[in-house]
Amino acid sequence: MRAYGGISIVNAIPCWLGSSAAVDLKIKVSIEETRERDPSESRLVKEILDFFEKRWNIPHVKVKVESDVPSRSGLKSSSAVSVALIHELYSKFSIENYLSPPKLSAILSIKAGVSYTGALDDAAASYYGGISFTDNKYLKILKMSNPPKDVVVMILPRGDRPNVDLNKLKQFSSSFAGIFELAKRSIFDAMRINGTLIAEILGYDKTPINEAIKRGAIAAGISGNGPSYFALSKEGEEGPIYDSLKKFGEPILTRFVELEGDNQTI
Ligand SMILES: Nc1ncnc2c1ncn2[C@@H]1O[C@H](COP(=O)(O)OP(=O)(O)O)[C@@H](O)[C@H]1O
Ligand SMILES: O=C(O)C1=C[C@@H](OP(=O)(O)O)[C@@H](O)[C@H](O)C1
CATH class of the missing domain: 3.30.230.10 (Ribosomal Protein S5; domain 2)
Structure with missing residues (x-):
């Protein structure tokens, strides 16, 4: 599979x-x-x-x-x-x-x-x-x-994650409960706040995120516990954001995946 x-x-x-x-x-x-x-x-x-x-x-x-x-x-x-x-x-x-x-x-x-x-x-x-x-x-x-349509997902893959300090993350539980509520209304706002806050808490460089946002990304941040970054743009508007990420590595261009028919019984 x-x-x-x-x-x-x-x-x-x-x-x-x-x-x-x-x-x-x-x-x-x-x-x-x-x-x-x-x-x-x-x-x-x-x-x-x-x-x-x-x-x-x-x-x-x-x-x-x-x-x-x-x-x-x-x-x-x-x-x-x-x-x-x-x-x-x-x-x-x-x-x-x-x-x-x-x-x-x-x-x-x-x-x-x-x-x-x-x-x-x-x-x-x-x-x-x-x-x-x-x-x-x-x-x-x-x-x-289902995910929002007509969005380009850019990923700056990074490997070899350092060990993550769980306690640092847990100190922010009420903020993340709020971000989860926000995500039900606006996934882009939630992704941006989550992705920036994770970078701040775990000590990742925020420059790639800030540059992508400055160039018009709908959202950008750290995925999971890092170290990979992502940035999102509307289709056709990815050029400047891709170029800003390129300064930090080899970005991958991809897209969201729709919910799949066969697997929808959860
Ligand atoms: N290609 C793979 N083949 C076998 N096991 C894998 C593979 N990719 C990930 N794993 C398992 O998942 C663990 C990494 O998971 P994790 O750190 O959560 O990565 P990620 O954040 O990318 O999900 C590895 O230590 C390994 O046990
Ligand atoms: O270990 C965990 O329980 C989790 C790890 C994080 O993902 P990664 O493994 O991709 O960093 C996080 O985003 C996820 O919600 C929960």
Whole structure:
């Protein structure tokens, strides 16, 4: 199955409420039965396979991941790998009537130590497309909606995230609860405030954000816990913003992904 990378609207770490938007960067996961598991599996893949073997006694599988999304960058690669792998395992071994892939991904991501809240916001957008609003504490998908149209998404990918100080983020829980409320009315305003505040709290350079906004970006900021940046523009107006990001690296041009038909039953 292929799932999507994404960018943050509201980071869920400070107050457990999160919102994420799927973007057209794809992660494809395929599996095949094998005699022996791959000893170099990532922590996340290992946790998921261990869980399926223990609970449903499935045979060993080898996992192949093809990804456009850098890992540990704030672009939701872990959620995408996780939901796509869970989906593949459910379908190959005809496992039904269990938690949806985003919900099981949230539980196993915490166990694997790749997520703090389970990142259900990221997992839901990655799996269903569109925009998610979730309560990660209670494992609830509150709403999925379609993204705004005619928007260009520019991403400045950065890898190798330094360790994130959770306590610093948690000190801002009431501000982020407010940003989550705002996101229900205006995702652009929420993304801009979330993205700038995360940069400020975690100590990332705000110059790429400020330059993009000065050149007319609808929103710009840090995605997830960083270090990747994003900026949004109306279609046809991306030139100056792209040029401003280019001073800091190799920006990727992409777009939001609509909610997908098959997956809309949440
Ligand atoms: N291509 C991949 N193949 C296997 N595991 C991956 C891959 N990408 C991410 N992961 C898993 O997800 C973890 C990184 O997740 P995370 O730091 O949350 O990144 P992001 O912010 O991009 O989602 C890795 O440590 C690894 O366990
Ligand atoms: O670990 C977590 O629970 C989360 C990590 C962040 O994403 P990244 O992993 O992309 O930084 C954040 O945006 C998300 O809402 C929750």
